Amino acid sequence: MSPRHMLFVAAVLAGAMSSAAQAREITHALGVTDVPDHPQRIVVLTNEGTEALLAVGITPVGAAKSWLGNPWYDHIADQMTDVTNVGEESAVNLEALVALQPDLILGTKQRHEAIYEQLSAIAPTVISERLRGDWKINMALYTDAAGKGAEGQAALDAFDARIAALSSALGDNLKEKISIARFMGGQTRIYFKDSFSGLILDELGFTRPASQDKPEFAEQITKERIPEFEGDRLFYFTYETGNGEGNSQAEDWLADPLWQNLEVVKAGKVHEVSDAVWNTAGGIIAGNLLLDDIESVYGLASTR
Template identity: 35%
Template structure:
């Protein structure tokens, strides 16, 4: 009888062991099924979201735009922007975007052009021609905006600091530049609105000028060692061309500028003479020349100094509108 009891007990033990093993296997299978289902769900939701938003590995939304060097991946909404020239500063401020860093025109630390509003608190980063890389790096920007003509030599170094968007050149390409700047800061629509508003102002100026006799407008810059006549392929030359303003024959050539001597002073003549410079005594010297009094613009008291900060160095949409203001004042109202 003892043997029989031991056999029954052994059978029960075997049965319990088998049932326990089956339970373990079932639980393991359920666990694997849940894990697989969870991973599939995360992958399905994460991948489309990253594709739609263009996220980086760090989770920051980005966009790809094309600049002078090719495709550049920029933040979706950059908030710490450094600009390397006054045209970019001008345009961004008008777009409602305040850079954290910008250069002076001539000497590091000089005030920004007085026609620009809202520059308080912007860190100076040197000059347009010599930006301070250490100062830029210290600001930890998330976007740098510059131009290939001036800053090609430091493009690679700047690109190590932050995504860098460069236009090709300045001045004559100011409309194209505004569009790229606006795209870089995710305000393309606002940039187009600024250009549309400019186009409307130009049409109004052209209409006003049609009611007047043809006026030839001379534009030059007296300098310490020469007189520089500004031609069509310049920042202000494009604005005058858009407005249909006639230039003297000697100033109607393609190109940026040409130098003339005091003996060639007749090349400076026009019904209206506009001039700008940074050298305070250069115009006074020219005005004292015996040949100056032979110019019809001088004889008619139609000689007007204009502000070099925006006629020469502005290069942005705010400067453009200041130039249009002056053209209205001197050619329509004056």
């Protein structure tokens, strides 16, 4: 028997031996799972799930690496110093995960349906339905599974209260139509309402330009469609992994005559913001930082 196989079998046996201590049923996207009342060693396989746990005072023993950062986003790095990187959301290192001896694994159907049986053989596994605009639904699921459902709901309630307060403070500014662009290596996307930033802007009460007022996620576009970025105010973010390709894409498009001819550009109402905060992280910590950005852009007092 290979060392890898032995490690996996040991994990399965450990999971079976601990089943008697598992007391709560959690219904999720791929079934019903018995989980410990107070899990102590949680591995989380989504970036948004990591933020959900941190927000209720839980430091996971392992987590999927951040899409940006080495290996964590700058805005959570100081809380993740003792956390083991178990690979990317879409490429989980099962051996690293097994070695952590988790008593709960949190993932998402969108990324982990194909490895759900393997994950469940290692430890009780709870799976959300999808990512993108569902971060609040997912946070409630993740924190409930982790035994911190009340704390998770309190954090979500505080976020909703902040949305309401900021929406009130924005007043007539909410009449502005907000445009969102993202630059990546070799491609540019226009973002719609079923995205992390799109959902939060909608909750605040902002409207979107007609070209972006769609209940969808995003679409890759060519330069000929730059006029679709027209709006009263435009936010853009760049996914840069360190090879320079994202920044090169942004520089090329920002210098294009069609971009320079946008009325929102001429009016000086274009703002560069963090890709991690506005799009990639997708959790409650990033959501609060996004609201900080809105307050700063509109010169408003903090609602934290």
